Amino acid sequence: MTAIGFIGLGNMGGPMAANLVKAGFTVTGFDPVDAARAAAEAADVVLAASPAEAVVAADVVITMLPSGKHVLDVYQGDDGLLAAAPAGAFFVDCSTIAVSDAREAAALVVKAGHRALDAPVSGGVVGAAAGTLTLMVGALPDDLAAVRRILEPMAGRIVHCGEPGAGQAAKICNNLILGISMIGVSEAFVLGEKLGLTHQALYDVTSTASGQCWALTTNCPVPGPVPASPANRDYQPGFAAPLMAKDLGLAIQAAESTGTTSNLGALAAALYREFADGNGARLDFSAIVNEIRDGSAA
Numbered sequence: 074m075t076a077i078g079f080i081g082l083g084n085m086g087g088p089m090a091a092n093l094v095k096a097g098f099t100v101t102g103f104d105p106v107d108a109a110r111a112a113a114e115a116a117d118v119v120l121a122a123s124p125a126e127a128v129v130a131a132d133v134v135i136t137m138l139p140s141g142k143h144v145l146d147v148y149q150g151d152d153g154l155l156a157a158a159p160a161g162a163f164f165v166d167c168s169t170i171a172v173s174d175a176r177e178a179a180a181l182v183v184k185a186g187h188r189a190l191d192a193p194v195s196g197g198v199v200g201a202a203a204g205t206l207t208l209m210v211g212a213l214p215d216d217l218a219a220v221r222r223i224l225e226p227m228a229g230r231i232v233h234c235g236e237p238g239a240g241q242a243a244k245i246c247n248n249l250i251l252g253i254s255m256i257g258v259s260e261a262f263v264l265g266e267k268l269g270l271t272h273q274a275l276y277d278v279t280s281t282a283s284g285q286c287w288a289l290t291t292n293c294p295v296p297g298p299v300p301a302s303p304a305n306r307d308y309q310p311g312f313a314a315p316l317m318a319k320d321l322g323l324a325i326q327a328a329e330s331t332g333t334t335s336n337l338g339a340l341a342a343a344l345y346r347e348f349a350d351g352n353g354a355r356l357d358f359s360a361i362v363n364e365i366r367d368g369s370a371a
């Protein structure tokens with residue numbers, strides 16, 4: 074099983090497909106954007122003229138697309154992936170999409186006679202290029218076992234989260250924690266400034282005390298304490314604020330549909346949506362610290 078059809082060769086999909094080529098798989102890809110096609114071709118991905126053409130001989134179909142609507146649209150119809158792929162193909166959706174869309178997509182895949190896995194990722198474009206992404210997989214155990222060696226060149230870690238849809242569920246729960254904790258860390262640094270604390274002093278205490286978290290010790294929102302954090306390079310992403318806004322939107326959608334109380338999640342989603350639509354459109358999500366400072370009394 075070595076033929077892979079790869080749909081969506083953007084910031085994440087491009088380098089993921091390139092790593093599969095490097096691992097020795099034949100990857101046939103499609104993306105409508107010229108720049109994405111050119112980069113993929115340079116990485117020895119075979120370019121197809123349509124999504125259907127990319128999967129017509131595929132054992133495994135990987136999608137890495139912006140939203141659930143993109144995934145559902147490209148799967149369906151006479152010229153869709155489900156109709157074009159050989160019977161029994163493994164459909165692995167690595168996009169971040171709503172849990173409800175992932176479950177709908179999986180049902181369509183199975184109905185069409187194929188096998189369904191969701192495998193959203195974390196690790197960003199750096200992890201995609203390095204082949205060190207964490208893949209959160211929703212799949213039947215046998216299906217994951219069958220495709221594991223194809224996922225491995227893209228992954229530093231593969232976590233089996235449960236049946237189809239469970240990968241997306243884990244992904245949005247993680248990013249619910251991350252979005253809320255980044256705002257908490259940012260509010261603490263701005264409060265510390267007002268109280269006369271240096272960033273370094275506050276960092277030295279909180280990074281080894283009970284305030285410790287990834288938003289603080291890896292992606293610290295103020296320049297200085299963590300040299301590799303985006304705050305030290307004018308908040309160039311990293312993990313862009315619009316992606317955080319998207320993921321929190323998916324988390325809140327899931328919270329509402331399951332009747333889960335998520336007061337801080339709803340607030341974090343609203344704050345990130347406002348930030349992503351304004352000053353944060355091209356910045357790392359940690360730059361929200363500057364909105365909090367700007368919104369505070371002088």
Ligand code: NAD
Nearest residue numbers: 081082083084085086103104106109138139168169197198
């Ligand atoms: P991107 O916009 O760079 O890439 C998406 C690609 O899909 C684009 O190149 C677009 O042209 C292509 N596309 C759209 N419709 C298509 C179709 N019908 N057929 C083929 N290609 C099509 O986005 P990205 O940053 O690569 O993100 C992809 C997914 O990964 C998203 O769901 C995102 O939330 C998730 N994600 C991104 C990051 C990140 O740091 N960028 C991290 C984790 C997860």
